[in-house]
Amino acid sequence: MPVYEFYCKDCKKEFEVKMRLAQYEKSKNKQKCLECDSKNVQQMISAFEVKTSRKS
Numbered sequence: 001m002p003v004y005e006f007y008c009k010d011c012k013k014e015f016e017v018k019m020r021l022a023q024y025e026k027s028k029n030k031q032k033c034l035e036c037d038s039k040n041v042q043q044m045i046s047a048f049e050v051k052t053s054r055k056s
């Protein structure tokens with residue numbers, strides 16, 4: 001199962017959520033922080049995605 005990384009802007013913690021792709025598509029925009037239950041979270045860009053987007 002893939003792991004998605006999120007960052008909470010309220011408590012400034014990173015956390016990982018394991019979920020299936022279908023579940024991710026449903027909940028990626030309403031993921032809550034696991035620490036403080038805030039909705040003020042953003043998804044971290046994975047290292048894999050950074051690697052594949054090259055500057056020419």
Ligand SMILES: [Zn+2]
Pocket residue numbers: 008009010011012013033034035036037038
């Ligand atoms: Zn939080």
